[in-house]
Amino acid sequence: MSDGKSILVFGATGQQGGSVAAALLKAGWKVRALVRDVAASKSVALAEAGVDVVRGDFDDAASIRAAMQGVDGVFSVQPSSPGGTVSDEDEVRFGIAVADVAAEAGVGHLVYSSGGAVRETPSGLGHFDSKARIEAHIRTLPIAATIIRPVAFMEILVMPGFGLDQGQFNFFVQPDQAIQLLAVEDIGKYVAAIFADREKFAGETIEIASDAVTGSELAAVFSEVAGRAITYARFGDDVLAANPFLSKLTALVDAGRLAGSADFDALREMNPEMRSLREWLAGTGRQAFLQALGRAGNWAYNA
Template identity: 30%
Template sequence: MTPKTITVFGATGNQGGSVLRSLLQNSNFAARGITRNPQSNASMALAARGVEMIQADGFNSEEMITAFHGSWGAFVNINSDDKIFANTKGPTEFDMGKTIVDAAAHAGVQHFVFSSGPPCTEMTGGLVQMKAMDMKYKIEKYARDLRAFKSVNPIGAGWFLENFLGKEAAPVFGGFPHFPDEEGFLTFRVPYWGGEENVPWLSISDDFGDIVQGIFLDPMRWDGHFVHGVSHICSFDRVVADFQDVSGQKSRFVPILPSWEAFDTHGIHELEDVKLMFGFTQITDGKYFADPTECHTASELKKTTAMALGWSESRYELVTAREWFSVRFEK
């Protein structure tokens, strides 16, 4: 049987890279990645693993049609922090998304998986406007309304556990899990999440790609279903306690009060949406997606992929925060 080609836009990013690494394990799929710079280290590393890397710009319709040519499926994640979107008079994320969707449809892509977001402004009655989330939802809606694909499968990525590996932004969050405070604690300082404090944690490296592959293994079943890209659901308190247990390092969660508005981004542009995210989740009583957060769908998709790849039952399950920390910070 000829492998079905799945093309990934955003191939060198965290999400796209995870999807490609998962797809490479399945001989029924041929993995293709789209990049603006095929000579970048990330692009060449993917090519070395067997990914067909195609050069194309998300704003160039002809290039995108060529990149999608012959593809059975597509996974698309647009980097909302791309500097090109910072210019208020320049092209928007929706402009790029529309070009990508139209190109995929023109090229005959049958199954379109899109990394989307909730309609933030709508859900908060205009109180919080997360431009990135609203743009992604607008692109998702455009793809669905176009009715050019056999299936449109939106997925939302939770809070990356991998963010804890970076030291640069750690001081903004109190230093956790790298820099002790003046009292010797690794302190995690963020506003409360809201509602029942059901924070959606995600291991990009362990789970995300397998969840997406699970969609591609039966895309018609998941058509129109917004998948919660979540590995584990637990509070900030619990995640810090799990870290302390496995690392042996004195740690604590200290909420920023009285509300999300007290979160200081220290002028870091990329953290402005993080601040708004806390506003969004507090106002919606803890919702990060349009529906209450759940991980049973992601669990089923992970298991579907594991079974298709012939993995042992020990690899069927999603990774918990405690398991994730134990691999990377164990004492």
């Protein structure tokens, strides 16, 4: 239980940090968030929800140190290079800085969000290997730490460029191949469970997911929600040849690293409310899916 303890959340105005802040508040924790602009609309919304919003920046170690004063735990997540705002080296530097300050400040529990494709051996993609470097550094520190490895977000399914506007869906897997997916809203619930039981989860590395579906199952669920037929096909060879980044991601799915290997039985104990794809499409994902049906575009991550 939280017992009135406080958690500093990084990235609280984004997807992962926002999910974590909301879940911690619901569980009764005191939540502090480090933001670059306390007057921004998302920061104001956090404050109105009961979050202690403080100004700071990954490049400002003093602001990180000040934000950690008096907190019992830290949720650490950094921006990644596919977003186009930072380099892989920036991400490593930021992740190590947060972990180092947490250890120096005597924080009781650090939870670091890595990536589902991260392993001890390199993946060949910088934004996964950067997270592996942060993980390795955290394991050297004198701090109780838990590493989570989120699989691919369900939210990626409604990005432009997968063909939904044309009545089809093109993705990484073969029609009969399964991939694990994660609803962003579930991230916070897993993290809240981890903070609630430090003795159980300290030292653990946990892959987190919400559901597993094949390409054919994606088409069936999408068709049901859309009210019309949505066909499925894996990315064509011409598409993969024209986009090296997409091709590398697809190869990692085939190798199993991006297909996901989360233990659903263990995760269900942590979060009995974990969302299936169908439940996500009926809830928080519905509006974005309906918009994607009528929105053309290109694959957004091409670096």
